[in-house]
Amino acid sequence: MTEKNHRRLPPGQRLIDNFPVLHYGSVPEIDINTWDFTVKGLVNNPLKINYYEFLKLPSVKIKTDFHCVTGWSKFDLLWKGVLFKTIAEIVRPHNEAKYVIVYAENDYTTNLTIDVALDDDVIFAYEYDGKPLTLEHGYPLRLVVPKRYAYKSAKWVRAVEFTVYDKPGFWEVRGYSNSADPWKEERYGLP
C-alpha cells in the first residue's frame, strides 16, 4: 500500500476491492410505486415524497470511502443522490433539534448527531457506480455516512426524524459505539 493510502485507512482496518453485502435479517421487498420517503419531527416543513419526486431533488455525485466495523474498508465508492444537508435545507430543522434518527425497512434504525449528518459528504444515495442501487445494497435509497462505521449507512431508508433526544439505533443498542468514529476506533460500547 502507498504511504498515502495507508494514512487513508483507519486503524485496525484492512483494504478490500470487492463490495461485500452485509446486513442483519433479510433483503426487503420493495414496491417502488408505493414507496415513500418521510422527514418528520422538529422541522418547519415536513416532507413526504415518492421515489420519482426524490429523483427530482438537487443531486450530486461524490466519491467516498466506506469502513465496516467488522474490519473491512473500501476506497472510492461513487455515489449519486441528495446530500443530507440539501434535505435539511428543504425541511428546515428547529434550533432545538440535535439528533437525527434514521428509519429503514424491517425496523432497522440508526442515529447521528445533527453535526455529523450535516457534513458535506453525507448523502442519500440512489445510484452506485453509475447504476441504480441494487436491492442488496439498499435500493431504492440508502444513507451513506463516510466518516462513521458503516452501520450508520442505513440501507432501504424510509424516514428521518429530527429530535431533541438521542435514540440509539439497532446496532447501537447491541453494544456497538454510538458515535462510531473509525479514526478513533470507536467500535464497541460508549461513546
Ligand SMILES: Nc1nc2c(c(=O)[nH]1)N[C@H]1C(S)=C(S)[C@@H](COP(=O)(O)O)O[C@H]1N2
Ligand atoms: N437497513 C440496514 N442497513 C444497514 C445494515 C443493516 O443491517 N440493515 N447493516 C449496515 C452495515 S453493518 C454495513 S457494513 C453496511 C453494508 O453495506 P453494503 O451491504 O452495501 O456493503 O450496511 C449498513 N446498513
Ligand SMILES: [Mo]
Ligand atoms: Mo458493518
